[in-house]
Amino acid sequence: MIIPDFKYHRPETLDEACRLLDESPNGAAIAGGTDLLVEIKQGLRQHDDIVSLSKIDGLRNITEDEENIYIGACVTHHELTGSEIIQRNIPALADAAMAIGNRQVRNVGTIGGNLCTCASCADTGPVLLAYRAVTKIAGPNGTRQMPLSDFFIFHHKSILEKSELLTKIIIKKTGGNTGGSFIKFGLRQAVTISVASAAARITIEDGKCTDACIVTGAVAPTPMISPKAGKSLIGKSMDELSEGSSAIDEAGQLAADESVPIDDIRGTAEYRKDIAKELTIRAIIKALERIDN
Ligand SMILES: Cc1cc2nc3c(=O)[nH]c(=O)nc-3n(C[C@H](O)[C@H](O)[C@H](O)COP(=O)(O)OP(=O)(O)OC[C@H]3O[C@@H](n4cnc5c(N)ncnc54)[C@H](O)[C@@H]3O)c2cc1C
Known part of the structure; x- marks a missing residue:
């Protein structure tokens, strides 16, 4: 299908990008275009104005200070997987980025x-939720920050207003006594969309x-924290959390019970619940293995 005509803008500042989106009746931002252009081509979306983020400074950096890691919104999945800062601090995020699409998609698709x-x-x-990431958002009236847990509203619906842009993801650093994982x-x-996924921290x-967060993906309208699954692990000793233990099995079951999957071409809701349990179990084991001894 031929893509309908649109005006393509390449602003150099965030202010200009927000203004262009504000003034357009139905404008959309474009980063890598791996979702947007597919949806336009499929006729699912139509935009008079497309606002590219590619010339805006500072959206493509990964930096750190003593407390936090800062990931620009236009950092690609390839850059995430290759980042020394990410591999040292949140290898689970590198795993998640590596699991996306294929090399071509990872080269342009952004976080x-x-x-x-x-x-x-x-x-x-899932990984970013498990690490309690915070989003930084720019709009015509300035910037605001909000936890990622409040960012997702529903499938294909975020908290962003029409003229707002996600600019940064901020993740608090953890010590060597914290481990994280992502399994899909x-x-x-390869080049496969998750039937279900799980992340653990x-x-x-x-x-x-002393702290645990379990998140499942593709088994609810948005990636979802499973509060009961995480809580069930707190207070357990390393012996109680050995592979095959009832504590890990219970956490997996709780994550499955808390999920609200749907039936679709990739699997039934019941199948997804079974997979979510198993992935949660494996994610917990992998997260524990990543803790420094
Ligand atoms: C073959 C293929 C395989 C794929 N496999 C996977 C997979 O395994 N896992 C997976 O999770 N995804 C997968 N995807 C989906 C897609 O590649 C990812 O979601 C990718 O990260 C989207 O990033 P992008 O920069 O291309 O977004 P774009 O397509 O540019 O934008 C996507 C949406 O976000 C908006 N947007 C983009 N950046 C911003 C911003 N900074 N602020 C506000 N709004 C913004 C756009 O307006 C648009 O609505 C796949 C896609 C393809 C084509």
Whole structure:
């Protein structure tokens, strides 16, 4: 199908980008275009103005200070996987980025686009939720920050207003006593959309779990924190959290129980719940393995 005509803008500042979006009756931002252009081509969306983020300074950096890691919204999945800062601090996010599409998609698809698409199966969401990421948003009236947990409203619906842009993702650093993981299951080995996914972040202090967050993907309208699953791990000793233990099995079951999947071409709701349980179990084991001894 031929893409309908649109005006293509390449502003150099965030202010100008927000203004262009504000003034357009139905404008849209474009980063890598791997979601947007497909949807336009399929006739699912139509825009008179497309505002490219590619010339705006500062959206493509990964930086850190003592407390936080800062990821620009236009950082590509390829850049995430290759970043020393990400690999050292949140290898689970590199795993999630690596699991996206194929090399061509990872070379241009961005973390910001992945979050703003707001698909329940978007693969960077679960890890970022597990690490309590915060989003930085720019709009015509300035900037605001909000937890990623409040960013997703529903499948394909984020908190962003029409003329707002996601500019940065901020993640608090954890110590070596915290481990994280991401595991996805698709219908084939590569270029596969998640039937279900799971991320875990677990902190162990003095041999016991003091903090845990379990997130499942593609089993609810948005990536979803499973509060009961995370809570069930807190207070458990490393012995109680050994592979095959009832504590890990229970957390997996709770994550499955808390999920609200749908039936679609990739699997039934019941199948997704079974997969979510197994992926959660594996994600917990992998997160625990990543904790420094
Ligand atoms: C073959 C193929 C395989 C794929 N496989 C996967 C996969 O395995 N896992 C997965 O999660 N995804 C997958 N995707 C989807 C897609 O590649 C990712 O979601 C990607 O991260 C989208 O980023 P983008 O920069 O291309 O977004 P774009 O297509 O540019 O934008 C997507 C949406 O976000 C908005 N947007 C983009 N950036 C911003 C911003 N900074 N502020 C506000 N709004 C913004 C756009 O207006 C648009 O609505 C696949 C896509 C293809 C084509």
